[in-house]
Structures are given as C-alpha cells and as structure tokens.
Amino acid sequence: MLEYDSLLFIGGKLAATASTSVIEIHSAATEELIGRTPEASPADVDAAVGAARRAFDDPKGWSTWEPRARARVLEQFATELEARADEITRRVSQQNGMPITTAAMLESALPATVFRYYADLVRITDVEETRHGLLGGRAQVRRTPLGVVAAIVPWNYPNLVTAFKMAPALAAGCTVVLKPSPETVLDSYVMAEAAQSAGIPDGVINIVPGGASTGSYLVSHPGVDKVTFTGSTAVGRQIAATCGDLLRPVTLELGGKSAAIILDDADLMSNLEGLFQIALLNNGQTCVANGRILVPRSRYEETLDVLCALVSGASVGDPLDPQTQIGPLVSARHRARVEGYIAKGVEEGARLVTGGGRPRELAKGWFVEPTLFADVGPESTIAQEEIFGPVLAVIPYDDVDDAVRIANNTKYGLAGTIWTSDEKRGEELSRRVRSGTVGINYFMLDPVAPFGGIKASGLGRELGPEGLDACLQTQSVYFATT
The missing domain is CATH 3.40.605.10 (Aldehyde Dehydrogenase; Chain A, domain 1)
Structure with a gap:
C-alpha cells in the first residue's frame, strides 16, 4: 500500500x-x-x-x-x-x-x-x-x-x-x-x-x-x-x-451527451475500433463519449446487430490485464449512479438489448456490464442526461434533417461524430452539428486543435x-x- x-x-x-x-x-x-x-x-x-x-x-x-x-x-x-x-x-x-x-x-x-x-x-x-x-x-x-x-x-x-x-x-x-x-x-x-x-x-x-x-x-x-x-x-x-x-x-x-450520427452509407465493419472508442473508451467514463447512437431506420436492425456484437463481445475484467477492454467504474457510488440510469431506461420503455447487470464472474470490483438500449426516445432520461458509464442508447431517425435535430436536441455541446463513406458529405453535415468538436469516422483530441464545448x-x-x-x-x- x-x-x-x-x-x-x-x-x-x-x-x-x-x-x-x-x-x-x-x-x-x-x-x-x-x-x-x-x-x-x-x-x-x-x-x-x-x-x-x-x-x-x-x-x-x-x-x-x-x-x-x-x-x-x-x-x-x-x-x-x-x-x-x-x-x-x-x-x-x-x-x-x-x-x-x-x-x-x-x-x-x-x-x-x-x-x-x-x-x-x-x-x-x-x-x-x-x-x-x-x-x-x-x-x-x-x-x-x-x-x-x-x-x-x-x-x-x-x-x-x-x-x-x-x-x-x-x-x-x-x-x-x-x-x-x-x-x-x-x-x-x-x-x-x-x-x-x-x-x-x-x-x-x-x-x-x-x-x-x-x-x-x-x-x-x-x-x-x-x-x-x-x-x-x-x-x-x-x-x-x-x-x-x-x-x-x-x-x-x-459535461456532454454527444451523438454519433451513422449515415445510410456508413461502412460499420471497417470502423468497429473507432465506434468502440467513441462509445466505450475508459468504460464510458469519458466526457466526449457518444452515448447516443443515431441510426437511419433503413439500416436500423442491421446496425443494431453490429452494435450488439460490439458491446456484448467486449472483454470485461481486471484493468491491469492488457486484454481487458472494459474495466470497473471508479467507485461503488458511481456504479450505483450508472445502475440507476439503466433502471430508468427500462422503466421508461427502452428495449434492453444486452448487458444491464453486473458480471457474474466478477465478485469484487465496481463492474457494470456494457449495456445497449434500443428504441430509445430522444426525450427520455437516458438520451438527455450524462450517464458516464458503459451505457449506449440507440435512437432511430427518418432522414438527415431528423438526425441533426435529434443530435442538437440537448443542453450540451461538447463532441459528436459522423460516420459515412463520403468524407465530404460528413464535413458538410458537421457544420450543422452544434458542438465544440466533431469527428468524421474518427475522434481523438489533438494537441494542435482547440478543445471545448458550447451551451452547458x-x-x-x-x-x-x-x-x-x-x-x-x-x-x-x-x-x-x-
């Protein structure tokens, strides 16, 4: 000690x-x-x-x-x-x-x-x-x-x-x-x-x-x-x-409650590592985490399957093990807070796709299973409040205008991402996202560029x-x- x-x-x-x-x-x-x-x-x-x-x-x-x-x-x-x-x-x-x-x-x-x-x-x-x-x-x-x-x-x-x-x-x-x-x-x-x-x-x-x-x-x-x-x-x-x-x-x-906008031309399988980083980096204990995943209805079930595999397949365990992708949360108190949001998601009618509990094989430590909710309402608690844990909310949208409206419908404005096979299309869309930072098929703070948020x-x-x-x-x- x-x-x-x-x-x-x-x-x-x-x-x-x-x-x-x-x-x-x-x-x-x-x-x-x-x-x-x-x-x-x-x-x-x-x-x-x-x-x-x-x-x-x-x-x-x-x-x-x-x-x-x-x-x-x-x-x-x-x-x-x-x-x-x-x-x-x-x-x-x-x-x-x-x-x-x-x-x-x-x-x-x-x-x-x-x-x-x-x-x-x-x-x-x-x-x-x-x-x-x-x-x-x-x-x-x-x-x-x-x-x-x-x-x-x-x-x-x-x-x-x-x-x-x-x-x-x-x-x-x-x-x-x-x-x-x-x-x-x-x-x-x-x-x-x-x-x-x-x-x-x-x-x-x-x-x-x-x-x-x-x-x-x-x-x-x-x-x-x-x-x-x-x-x-x-x-x-x-x-x-x-x-x-x-x-x-x-x-x-x-704080932040950032959104990842997945466009209808996104190549998800080529961007799995990037998606994992923006969603679950540091066990979700990240202010720029994209806890809201916005998906076009035309690719909703397909994308949900990809995200479910990504979340449920993450290696959970000892943070000192190099193979671990998801470690414990920082404290018992913080775990209780995150679990409260999971319960709220279920209570408000979101569909729990995977996770939601504590890993059975880990008797000690402040662990929470990586959790994925589908059919989340844009106004619901888990879509509006910062959870700061490994909990993702998947929200369907009708068209790009609808996606922008949902992404900007938050008191926060810290980070966001856009996933598309057309970088120019992503750049143009980024101008409509009200956020201090936006990533296109990628997100990493770089020392050369200013970082910070707007609104709350x-x-x-x-x-x-x-x-x-x-x-x-x-x-x-x-x-x-x-």
Whole structure:
C-alpha cells in the first residue's frame, strides 16, 4: 500500500501538513485499500498559493524566463514523465479502472506529447508587437503571463487533463496550484517527482489534493489569478458564479451527451475500433463519449446487430490485464449512479438489448456490464442526461434533417461524430452539428486543435494556440513617437 505520511507537494518539495484529514484510495477492481494521502486543508491551500505567488512575482522567476528557457524545462519534464510511464499507468488503472492499454496511451504517452507541443509552440509565439498609431504615435502590444493558475482536474483522465491545463500555463510563464480528485491522487505524487527531476523551479507547481471544500476554497482564493476546471456542469456553474463575482478569468470543460450520427452509407465493419472508442473508451467514463447512437431506420436492425456484437463481445475484467477492454467504474457510488440510469431506461420503455447487470464472474470490483438500449426516445432520461458509464442508447431517425435535430436536441455541446463513406458529405453535415468538436469516422483530441464545448458543456478552449492564449493577458504601451 502507498502511504504519503502527511506530505503534500508545495514549494518544490514534499512538505509536512498539519491536516488531520486523510484520503483513502481503493482499487476499483478489488475494492482493497491501496493508498492513503493527506487531504489539503485551507492552510495547505494558503501555503500552495503563497508558494506559487512568490515563484511568479520573483523578479528573476519563472514568469521572467525567456520562452526558450521555459521550453527546455518543459521538454525535460516530458522526458521525466515518460521515464515514469509504467508507474503512472499502473496507478491510474488501479484507481479509476481504466484499462491499462488505454492508460498507457492517454495517461502516459499523450501528456508528454502535450508538454512537448507547448514547448515548441512557445518558442515560435510572438508575445510583443509594435503597431503604428493613427494619432501620430505608436503602440507596443504585449502578451504577458496571467499569474497563478488554479487547475482542478477530474478522476477519469487525471494526467491527461492536468497536461491540458498545466502545459500551456507553464509555457506562458504562469505558476500552478493543481487540485487532483481524491479518487485519483496517487499518480500526482509521481508527477511531483518528475517535476523535481526536471528542474522546475520551486513553487511553479504545487499539488493540493482534496474534495469539494478544498476546490471551493482554492477557486475563491485571493491569490489566484485564473481558474481552469474540468468536471460536472453543476459544479462548473458554481465555479463560474464565484469567478464572475471576482471578475476572475475561468475556463470550464464540463459535461456532454454527444451523438454519433451513422449515415445510410456508413461502412460499420471497417470502423468497429473507432465506434468502440467513441462509445466505450475508459468504460464510458469519458466526457466526449457518444452515448447516443443515431441510426437511419433503413439500416436500423442491421446496425443494431453490429452494435450488439460490439458491446456484448467486449472483454470485461481486471484493468491491469492488457486484454481487458472494459474495466470497473471508479467507485461503488458511481456504479450505483450508472445502475440507476439503466433502471430508468427500462422503466421508461427502452428495449434492453444486452448487458444491464453486473458480471457474474466478477465478485469484487465496481463492474457494470456494457449495456445497449434500443428504441430509445430522444426525450427520455437516458438520451438527455450524462450517464458516464458503459451505457449506449440507440435512437432511430427518418432522414438527415431528423438526425441533426435529434443530435442538437440537448443542453450540451461538447463532441459528436459522423460516420459515412463520403468524407465530404460528413464535413458538410458537421457544420450543422452544434458542438465544440466533431469527428468524421474518427475522434481523438489533438494537441494542435482547440478543445471545448458550447451551451452547458463549458466556456473557453484548451489545447492549440488558443490554450496558450488563455494563459496570457494583454498590455498596451503608448509612445508619442513613431
């Protein structure tokens, strides 16, 4: 068992905390206790924000470094993370049930790629320009780092989402106070070790694990200059209200109820892996998951057979087994929530095609069978609310206009996919889908492109140059001479 005896990563080292609150971490597959860490107290948050503030305000500190110097350190950080990839992967899989092959790609390899992307980007990004004025003078326009960034990350992709938030902030010259979710905190200690080995200056990265009260205190802290949050829409609204009152910049990546539109010319058999990824990646515990599958009536039964085989044939089991495709859910409480939605689907008249229970052969662990519902009404609960588990709702449509109407009939707008043999047709249709991201026969977040949602799916964008811009503020300096 991993125990971090009253130690939190603050100011560049594992520092003792006086907090008496303890986070206990359990294996999602065995339910056994696998680790203990302290839960950050308000005093710990004060210390972390103070350390970040000092590191930012230091006249020779991180915010004043040449971008190329910061880039070299970010690249070394990526290298140090890669050196610890096996340990990060194992800890994530144990904690949240993510299949280890998925964790190796998305929790170890891709975060390092994101840090390297921003190292490259900051080298070529102009942060100052001179503009000739219309009134006889000139203006120098500067983009400067925002300051101390509070980054609050979820349990489903803890390292990847941390990279989305931390990499552009560090590249811009900001300092960071990171709040991991209590369900997945053990991997953050590996990240702290990597930061030390990479030579990231003291106070530039600080980590304060905790629950809702810790997050609320951090969001409202007077020493914080920007908040970036990934999580539920309900919590996002609370954070937005606090930041609005404080006139504090905020980026919110929130919930989703995305739709996959399968067109009448789609070649499903050539896209089974892609369909599985958009529907069931990380056991369905994915904000961009396409939990609604829209199918033309002309191909309804055929498509239903393909999806049933895909869902029922998925390998369910130990997330540390490389053959596992579906692991357990993150907690008993979350499993109960997902099971409640399955019961609601049955109650409201949807046809349960496969799954719906717990795997009989797995006595321990928070497992739910991959579940497929057919004949789902577009207004039903399981078609409108985010389930965050391996539950798919198949909805028939009459024509393309009907499909677009159903896809857009949601309070969310985070992701979507279109499946067709004609890429041009898919591109044209994507312009009608009200969503921050759309994939055509494919979906994978790429560091070069902005990611985020509309409507109840959030505010702002992460990744791409837009992610760097969100960590900079503009200052204009006027000169009388031209």
